[in-house]
Amino acid sequence: MKNRKLLLAAALLACAGTASAQQAQPARAPAATARPAQPAQQAPALTPQQRAALAKQDADTTKAAAQVIQMVDANRIGEVWDGASATMKKLVSKDEFIKQVTIDRNRLGAPASRGQAVVSRSQFEAGGQVPAGLYINVGFPTKFAKTAQPVRELVSFRLDEDKVWRVSGYSLR
Template structure:
């Protein structure tokens, strides 16, 4: 079923967009803890984790290659409303000047969140992919985060990047 797979074609990845997998509205935390995922649901989550991790790797490769402007060009409108293209590019350049080039990225950790109207973050469903990354000028690993938002057209797009 195409709607269940997060299909990441080269054309879509170039624009940092991919069709969303069949997404259920986020359940309240208490209900999610009471009902364990079925084996099929666990497999679906694992597939999405791997696919979103791969998409985040492609975003990082573009950032590493000084193509941050292209990342912004394909980003979610929520990101574009929060930060302008020139500001995004200059902040990434400043971070890389301070940290140096990445020398090692460990396995990503994927998390999900949902925000409602009125929250500090624009409403929507988000997937965050965090990498413990070591940079040339930073001997201890720090968190490098690529965030994706499920946009209104049911397409995942980059909604943020940060290093902390």
């Protein structure tokens, strides 16, 4: 149970990049905060340049997430952890990460198909359940051999202090 909590904590972290720490531009739109009690604020309208930058970041992030998933598919889970954010590494050891991802993937069987990626952004403040920072999640509805319905395969990235997006989690829900 502790291992699953560590993996879930790591998976909650969200940002964009590859295991090799591909650099990207931070999102320009206001991000959601982790404070659920506050009313939602309407985001200001984006300029065409900002919309184009977000679209490019979404495409780059989706490509990076697909690369992470390909590594998991190829049982290169340890390499995903090696290139991950230091924040993730503090939450879950390499051995535990490999063990839990392997257990989850073996339970579901081989991936049969993946649907269209969905990209979301979050910003978490200090003191919450998730370490403070900017995150991007890329979720894929994935059909596995042993499941009747698609499972959400989620790759999360965090913008680290050096302004590089790195993997901060992988989970199946």
